[in-house]
Amino acid sequence: MSFKPAQWPRKLRSQAWYGGTSRDVIYHRGWLKNQGYPDDLFDGRPVIGVLNTWSDLTPCNGHLRELAEKVKAGIWEAGGFPVEVPVFSASENTFRPTAMMFRNLAALSIEEQIRGQPMDGCVLMVGCDKTTPSLLMAAASCDLPSIVVTGGPMLNGYFQGERVGSGTHLWKFSEAVKAGEMTQDEFLEAEQSMSRSSGTCNTMGTASTMASMAEALGMALSGNAAIPAVDSRRRVMAQISGRRIVQMVKDDLKPSDVMTKAAFENAIRCNGAIGGSTNAVVHLLAIAGRVGVDITLDDWDRCGRDVATIVNLMPSGKYLMEEFFYAGGLPVVLKRLGEAGKLHKDALTVSGETIWDEVKTAKNWNEDVILPLDKALTQQGGIAVLKGNLAPKGAVLKPSAATPALMQHRGRAVVFEDIDDYKAKIDDDALDIDETCIMVLKNCGPKGYPGMAEVGNMGLPPKVLKKGITDMIRISDARMSGTAYGTVILHTSPEAAAGGPLAVVRNGDMIEVDVPARRLHLDISEGELAARLAEWTPNHDRAPSGYAWLHQAHVEGADTGADLDFLKGCRGAPVGKDSH
Known part of the structure; x- marks a missing residue:
């Protein structure tokens, strides 16, 4: 140029x-x-x-x-x-x-x-x-x-002779505690190694x-x-x-x-x-x-x-x-x-x-x-953009952090309506879930959380972790920390709080994930999906603060960057008129 x-x-x-x-x-x-x-x-x-x-x-x-x-x-x-x-x-x-x-x-x-x-x-x-x-x-x-x-x-951080990556080992050690492979005292000791x-x-x-x-x-x-x-x-x-x-x-x-x-x-x-x-x-x-x-x-x-x-x-x-x-x-x-x-x-x-x-x-x-x-760690390491009836405007996955065996998978949906629902259920041994299931988290997108928090890399249920399983497919309209890992499908658009198809996924629905084909499909008929969407009504409360309300009212979807709609475009910085 x-x-x-x-x-x-x-x-x-x-x-x-x-x-x-x-x-x-x-x-x-x-x-x-x-x-x-x-x-x-x-x-x-x-x-x-x-x-x-x-x-x-x-x-x-x-x-x-x-x-x-x-x-x-x-x-x-x-x-x-x-x-x-x-x-x-x-x-x-x-x-x-x-x-x-x-x-x-x-x-x-x-x-x-x-x-x-x-x-x-x-x-x-x-x-x-x-x-x-x-x-x-x-x-x-x-x-x-x-x-x-x-x-x-x-x-670099180090703990017990091992490199400790900030964030990455936070998730790893937290799962190890839930799986019974690490004590809480060891976790607290490792904390001192993460940010030195x-x-x-x-x-x-x-x-x-x-x-x-x-x-x-x-x-x-x-x-x-x-x-x-x-x-x-x-x-x-x-x-x-x-x-x-x-x-x-x-x-x-x-x-x-x-x-x-x-x-x-x-x-x-x-x-x-x-x-x-x-x-x-x-x-x-x-x-x-x-x-x-x-x-x-x-x-x-x-x-x-x-x-x-x-x-x-x-x-x-x-x-x-x-x-x-x-x-x-x-x-x-x-x-x-x-x-x-x-x-x-x-x-x-x-x-x-x-x-x-x-x-x-x-x-x-x-x-x-x-x-x-x-x-190379993987020959196709770029962000994969998946589309289908579950994500008409797209969802993203990071192949280099995912499990190859899960890149093509069909599983039963286990649904969490929001992050509080997830927290209330995930540690319950009565939760009907195993490693073949697909975890689905709703209402955590730009409008729904509000703000699109880094909760998409949901921790696995302890009863699955105790089997030695370290990864499951997880789908949400949330983000995840860049330090996280796993077969995690994120930024599903339109988000649930905006009436996207994610909002009407139900427990027991079958979901097909095909990363090579870039496909994310909810296995129900077009008529059934249309009927569910017609019945859907918004359920998020008005945001409590002034800015949160402004954000919720004007934020765009993750598929276009989750910016405020009135801020798009280069406006320049003219000097403007004197104020005196």
Whole structure:
């Protein structure tokens, strides 16, 4: 892709606030000077907003205040004027009912912060799962020059000589306790091993997946995704990103120049190669909707279908992000995709170079971590999109985390009307269920939960676990953690709370799953299905808070990204009229 940099010098957006001698300009400039800034900082140099999602209640991003200082140092060095701006931080660890409900609120509020304040460019300081997509959505909506700096993953955890992956081993150990294979005291001891340094999950969960997606989209500098949070090279990356955003402003290199359809197709293929989180589906669809690029679930299936999973990381494999970085990180994966003819090599990146120019010399230092194609974890690792009368608009499954023997299966439905119904029944030995059944969870989608919580990877009933069974097919309109695993069919659309066919599945119905054929079928007649749907009535209560009500009223389906309907499209960031 060719990109023609803007002529420099030119009048910057921030000069509407700080340039000149009018009363209004003196008002804006004079107040900022109470921080001790000299006159010449307001002479037309780029004002860069360092949008920081640091929060004590977002532990994944707890080190971003220190990292932001390195970004600001780089901005100063390049002749810019950095202003650090705290923004909405949707913490995966603390927000209830689910952080996903607040992704759109974060994107909405951050968009307005960018739009309404004197920024010429933005550095997006992200890490925890929803912070990366929410800031990318906001930046795409405003289309000011922007660059992503992630906080990086935690160091490896170890327990009893075994690597412990954050999230992945939480699910594993929890099931082991229910199966009687691990004591509660051992589980509590293992807790201390799961999070032993600053940073995001050390597995290829949603945080590391979205860091990889930002890099594959071209919105972060090459190599950004995998550097551990506490590695000194993470701070170097922050500083050179600070330098780079100043030149991006001078060149007027915007998100819409970088996040093209080719870039999204690169990211989708990359997600398959890394065994990335199913959450990337809803996030990339939402980001594409903001920048105005037409990406659908069909694109996810088309682009990902023949991509091999070559990154041997939990939850699909055995290693963690620390080893991925030492092996060469995402540039090696992108190079492999390019060599296999599965990369749009001319896609532009925030470096000003093409993605191929960034990765063509990358070297793989550990072929047990980044595998050769003939030793891939699975030859078809992209997200599988299933459709049928149970999911007319689609549902997704992650083949690299699923059990091959369950990829074609017909089973009896055991239905849970919502997550509370599941919790009330799952531990009861009287529950009529065995390993051949298919667990069905309703009313956990974008409207139904509300917010589409990560409850789709339902724990198996103890009486099944005690047989040594570790996986069953599970179907829901919910999401699952990127650190989770299993034959889990998610994001079923339309969701139950919107009157989708999932809403009328009954105990004892037979369901057919055929992943190779991309089919998800409720084995009842068309007439019976139509009659059930005609009888269905909504049963979810009005959401208790103001934003939850707004979300429930305006959220779209998972098949289009679960964004708010009135936020779609790139609206730009005009200066607007003075308010004084």
